[in-house]
Amino acid sequence: MASGSPSKYMSTSKEYPLHLHGWLRIHKDGRCERFIGNDIIPTGTDPITGVQSKDVIISHQSNLFVRLYIPKTIVDIPNRKFPTLMYYHGGGFLTESAASSTYHPTLNLITAESNVIAVSVNYRLAPEYHIPVAYEDSWEAIKWVATHVKGNGPESWLNAHADLQNVFFAGDSAGANIAHNMAIRVGLNQVKVVNLKGVIMIHPYFGGREFIGEESKHEQHKAFMNQMWLLANRLGIGLDDPLYNPVMDPCVSAFGCSKILLCVGGRDKLRGRALLYKELMETCGWKGFIELMESKGEGHVFFLSNTSCENARILRKKICNFINSISSKI
Missing domain, CATH: 2.20.70 (Ubiquitin Ligase Nedd4; Chain: W;)
Incomplete structure (x- = not known):
């Protein structure tokens, strides 16, 4: 420009x-x-949901931490174990954190309404830590969670309450991109790292060099999205990097579970990329099922800024049903 x-x-x-x-x-x-995303919300007990949270450093070398959430129902059923939800925040790989006011209230609500143990990953941001650092941090967090599978890991909350036979990945925007790429890595890994049951992708941040669908009507927005990617991944191979454009990934059929919930906003300019992703997963040879949920009339990640609106409640209910319908089959 x-x-x-x-x-x-x-x-x-x-x-x-x-x-x-x-x-x-x-x-x-x-x-x-x-x-944006610079404010820090302290952990503790949420007065609205009763959810408890705390931050745990999992790598002192990189200062990588996760924010853990446990539901109030643990008090009533202390011996019960709950599905484990690993959440990756959005922000274009450039902004936000697991501790910001953008994400903390929504994670409290998802934890309470879905009855899960949530692990929100505070991966390092570009451009200071350019891609692939965000992916490597996210993978490090997955491996850390996996150390608790026998109940003798370093974190007592996970040892006592996390059902690691029912692990889910979730994220919005860039976080959905991370969730997808982590699921690919799970599928390609020769050693089973976690028992991944499903992936929840909310308004995923994907792109590519060529225009698709209605992108030509929003050229400035597409240029903005692409510039964010190039800033975050300045040493990468460009706009058709498989990390950004999954159509170009020869390993996409290795996706490491059989269930995906794909959430799109009716007015989200990234909607076309999400629909292309659905088509890709249905035709690439992956042996799974992808379910589409559309929030009519809503823009990109609307549910974060307006947690009490009807469509945000419907979205969280869909997430709850997705997790618990799969978990109940074990």
């Missing part, structure tokens, strides 16, 4: 080589200044 070229999404200047409006800007000295 030429300096000063008009776009409601991004711009460049001598002072700021890249400014993603409302998200971040890169200073000429290389420093990244973020405008």
Whole structure:
């Protein structure tokens, strides 16, 4: 993009080589200044849901941590074990955290309503830690959870309450991208790491070099999405990297479980990519079933900013039903 070229999404200047409006800007000295996802919500007992949370550092070398959530029902049924939900936050690989006000309230609600043990992964962000760091951190968290399968891992909450025969991955936007790629890695791994039962992909952040569907009507938005990817993955192979464009992944049929819940927003500009993903999974040779849920009239990750709206409640109910219908068959 030429300096000063008009776009409601991004711009460049001598002072700021890249400014993603409302998200971040890169200073000429290389420093990244973020405008969203910087606030930290403390852990504890949520007064609305009764869910308890705490942060656990799983790698002191990288300061990688997860935020754990346990439902109030543990008090009533102390010996029961609950399905384990690993959640990956969104933010384009560039912003947000597992501890921000964007995600903490929603994770409390999902934990309470679905009766799960939630493990929200605070992977490191680009551009300081460019891809593949986010994926490697996410995989490290999966392996850490797996150390609790015999009930003798380092974290007491997981030892006592996590049903690791029923593990689910979930995420929104970039987090859904991570969930997909982690499921591929589970499927390709020769040693069974976790017993993955299902993956919940909410408004996934996928893309590609070529225009598809209605993307040509939203050229500036597509350019913005692609620029985010290129900033996060500056050492990658570009816009048709299989991590970003799963159509280009020869290993996609290795997806490591047989159930996917794919959630899309009716007004989300990434909806077309999600529908293409559904078509891909149905035709690639993967031996599984992908279920589509559409929130009519809703934009990208609407459920995070308006947790009490009817469509957000319906979405969380669908997540609950998906998890518990699969878990109950064990």
